[in-house]
Amino acid sequence: MSPRPRLDDDRGSIALWYALVAIAALVMSGLVIDGGAALAARERAADLATQAARAGADALVPASLRGQPGQLHADPAAAQLAVTRLLAAAGATGSSSVAGARVTVKVTVPKHTVILSAVGVDDISQTATATATALYGGTTQGGG
Numbered sequence: 001m002s003p004r005p006r007l008d009d010d011r012g013s014i015a016l017w018y019a020l021v022a023i024a025a026l027v028m029s030g031l032v033i034d035g036g037a038a039l040a041a042r043e044r045a046a047d048l049a050t051q052a053a054r055a056g057a058d059a060l061v062p063a064s065l066r067g068q069p070g071q072l073h074a075d076p077a078a079a080q081l082a083v084t085r086l087l088a089a090a091g092a093t094g095s096s097s098v099a100g101a102r103v104t105v106k107v108t109v110p111k112h113t114v115i116l117s118a119v120g121v122d123d124i125s126q127t128a129t130a131t132a133t134a135l136y137g138g139t140t141q142g143g144g
Contacts (some may be wrong), residue, residue: 002100003015003036012065016085026115027116028056029115030113030114030115030116030118030119030121033114033115034113034114034116034121034124036126037113037114037124038111038126041111041124041125041126042109042126042128044092044109044126045092045107045126045127046122046130047127048086048087048090048092048094048106048107048109048128049105049106049128049129049130050132051086051109052082052083052086052087052094052105052130053083053103053104053105053130053131053132054086054094054097054132055072055079055083055086056074056079056080056082056083056096056098056103056105056132056133057074057079057101057102057132057133057134058082059074059075059079059081059082059103059110060072060073060074060075060101060134061073061074061075061076062068063128065131067088072100072101072134072135072136073096073100073101073134074097074098074100074102074134078095079096079098079103080096081107083103086119087107091109091110092107092108092109092110093107093108093110094106094107094108100130101133101134101135102132102133102134103132103134104108104130104131105129105130105131105132105133106124106127106128106129106130107127107128107129107130108125109125109126109127110123111112111123111124111125111126112124112126115125
């Protein structure tokens with residue numbers, strides 16, 4: 001009678017396969033969850049930049065309201081204060097610049113990863129920039 005072949009040669013191979021699949025699943029879930037969070041943070045940054053730029057453009061020099069329609073000017077100090085207050089209330093940081101009736105705001109929304117921090121990716125903060133122009137009455141920027 002011949003000896004039976006041993007089937008122990010594959011011992012532990014399922015554990016290795018399971019470990020590789022678990023790591024791959026963790027990375028994929030991290031990309032989905034943290035990637036979605038990064039997209040949401042980018043959208044929030046763009047929204048806050050637009051709101052802050054509009055708030056800054058609404059801070060007009062009172063004397064420019066009594067002049068010609070094309071002579072509106074934003075008050076730099078008041079515009080900066082409006083932008084700072086809006087961003088502070090939203091938990092974001094940013095900077096603004098005023099040039100005549102145009103207010104440009106750059107906003108950074110802080111965001112930290114949930115799952116990808118396990119592989120060394122800790123920060124997925126997003127930044128956006130928006131510009132608003134103060135317009136007189138029913139005019140539009142295109143001149144209509």
